[in-house]
Amino acid sequence: MNLSHVLRQSARRFGDEIGFVWGDKTWTWKEVDARVDALCHVLAAQGVTKGDRVLVQSPNCNQMFETMFACFRMGAVWVPTNFRQTPPEVAYLAQSSGAVAIICHKDFGAHYAACREEARQLRVALAIGEASWAEDLDDLVAEHMGQPFAAADVEHDDPCWFFYTSGTTGRPKAGVLTHGQMGFVITNHLCDLMPGTSQKDASIVVAPLSHGAGIHQLVNTARSVKTVLPQSPGFDGDEIWSLVEKWQASNLFTVPTIVNMLVDDKAVDRYDRSSLRYMIYAGAPMYREDQKRALRTLGPVxxxxxxxxxxxxxxxxxxxxxxxxxxxxxxxxxxxxxxxxxxxxxxxxxxxxxxxxxxxxxxxxxxxxxxxxxxxxxxxxxxxxxxxxxxxxxxxxxxxxxxxxxxxxASDMYISGGSNVYPREIEEKILEHPAVDEVAILGVPDPKWGEVGLAICTLNAELDQETLLSWLEGKVSRYKLPKTVLFWPELPKSAYGKISKKIIKEKLDALALMEDAS
CATH class of the missing domain: 2.30.38.10 (Luciferase; Domain 3)
Incomplete structure (x- = not known):
């Protein structure tokens, strides 16, 4: 089955019901489906065919959502980027994917220019919004509204999505997702993550549609669940909780960092959230103390x-x-x-x-x-x-x-005095200290032990290294105790909201170079 058929099904069964919400704008399932058909005609008129890769650089918006289904419907391959990536990073994705078309939000002209320079095979360009370097996608879509588009015939193993890894080691790699594989994923998510989901539900999007949230919204579309995008470009806890109340949202997908932010936000008790059944988190395990705090606040969701x-x-x-x-x-x-x-x-x-x-x-x-x-x-x-x-x-x-x-x-593990040390275990213990908000532990070279642990913490109260290490005594084996503790105002995060040890290592290397130079 062509994956875009899940959208067609929703348009047939619940066509006049709201399918997509963004701020004060709403689109019915029929309107979304018609816009996707029109976008297919726009791309086809410019020579995009089955198997072609289409790079999309954009923050969350209705057009971002529509490009996914248009690519699927045409049998083309959707290549979304994380909009927070730099122009050179996105240009590499354009080049390495072999993309022939780029759909780029008007605010990312530098990204578009970098892609055209690096990826010489690009021959089609569309802008989301008015831009000097490409025609406005919405203007072209308007010209083709009302023109049905027949979905391309696809096989189980035909590619539909290049899902780029976050590149924690080396350059990002394009994971090839297929129509058949994603059909299974839809069924599995509905079975295991949010059973009982139906068209009466709504889903709040709090992560980029380019990756995990995009998969989640594909799953929601298969059950005609309305997708609700916050208007704010950044995290706004008050807006998110107000949308949960307004649309009686039953599910949202995010990462542990954002779960913590939502739980800690003062707006959490200001709005009715009784409709929320599933707060789904992934991307990293959730620390036990954070779990407890979320459960006490939100209940068993x-x-x-x-x-x-x-x-x-x-x-x-x-x-x-x-x-x-x-x-x-x-x-x-x-x-x-x-x-x-x-x-x-x-x-x-x-x-x-x-x-x-x-x-x-x-x-x-x-x-x-x-x-x-x-x-x-x-x-x-x-x-x-x-x-x-x-x-x-x-x-x-x-x-x-x-x-x-x-x-x-595997890359986080370090060997101290001949013993394997897994930072996750020690991080869990450190987070039990009431003054610690976040922590990351890395192995660093040591002349005596080969490697030792370096802990970097953010705090909500005063704490020093000696006090923390004394508190840890007896809670983990002595060889697992960090040798040094640093306190930073914040820990760097990846584009997906996860603590990035790769960026931490780069900062530590830069600090070491500065000390050597001085």
Whole structure:
């Protein structure tokens, strides 16, 4: 099935109901579907055909949502960027994807220019809004309104989306998502993340549609759930909670950092949020103390899933009933859940042998949600697949019941005095200190131990290194204790709202160079 058919179904069944909301503007399902048809005609008239890649550089807006379905309907490949990326970063995506068309928001002229310079194969350009360098997409769409567009015939393995990794190591890689794979993902998300979802529901978007939130809104469209975009370009807790009340929103997808911001926002108790059934978070495990605070404030609505972009979020799930507020015997504290429906997880050693429950190894996964591989990158594919398993690069272990516990990224682990240290465990403990808001631990070179831990914290009250390390004594083994603690006003985040150890390392390297120079 061509993925765009889920939009057509909503237009047929609930055509006059609101399907998309952005600020004070609304579009019915029929209107969204008609605009997607018109956009298909616009692109086809400029020579875009099945299999062509279409790069989209834009913040969240109705046009961003529509470009996804237009690409799917044409059999083209949607190549969305994270709008916070720099012009050179986006130009690399344009070049490496082989995109022949670019749809670029009017505010990103420098990105457009960089793409035209770097990606010489680009031959089609459209602007979202008035711009001097390309025709306005909306003007062209208006010319083709009312003209139906027949969806392209596609096979199960035909690509529909190049999902770029965040590039925590090296340059971003394009994960190839296919029509058949994403059909499974839709079913799986509805089954495991938000069962009982229907056209009576609404979903608030609080993350870029270019990545996980885009997958989430595709899933919502398959159940005719209205998508509600906040008007504010940045985080505005008051607006988000007011939209939950106004539209009686039942679900939203985000990352732990944003969950914390929503819970801590003063507006959380100002609006009626009784309609909210699923606050779905992914991208990183949620620290236990943050979980407890969210559960005390919001009630049993948290849904955690673990899954990389390459597996489109479909590895494990921890549903609301397993988000326990109490630290009792049956609470799966620290777990990111059990295997998603139709998926299989294996903990493997370096040779690919499965490890026993409780033993740490690399998390490997197989099943219909695994992507088709990296585009034009044989080296990465050879490293990432082994004996039919996709290797996540994450470390963890399974318990006897099959619940997964993530220890950290393989690249985060460091060896101190011959012992493996997994920062995640120590970070969890440090966050139990009431003065600590956020923490990141890295391994740094040490002449005696090989590597030692360096902890960087943000605080909400006064605290010094000696006090924190004394408090940690007895809570973790001595060899796991950080040797040094730094206190920063804030920790750098990636474009997806996650604490970025890559950026932290770059800042530390820059500080070291400055000290050497002085």
């Amino acid at each position: 948290l849904v955690q899933y673990y899954g990389l972009g390459e597996v489109t979020g479909n590895i494990t799930v921890l549903p609301p009933m397993l988000h326990s507020l109490e630290d009792g015997e049956n609470a799966k504290i620290g777990s990111c859940g059990f295997e998603r429906t139709g998926m299989q997880v294996s903990i493997q050693d370096a040779a690919g042998q499965e490890r026993a429950p409780g033993e740490t190894g690399e998390i490997a996964v197989c099943g219909p949600a695994v992507f088709a591989g990296y585009y034009n990158n044989d080296e990465a594919n050879q490293k990432s697949f082994r004996n039919g398993w996709f290797l996540t690069g994450d470390l963890g272990h399974l318990d006897d019941e099959g619940f997964l516990y993530i220890t950290g990224r």
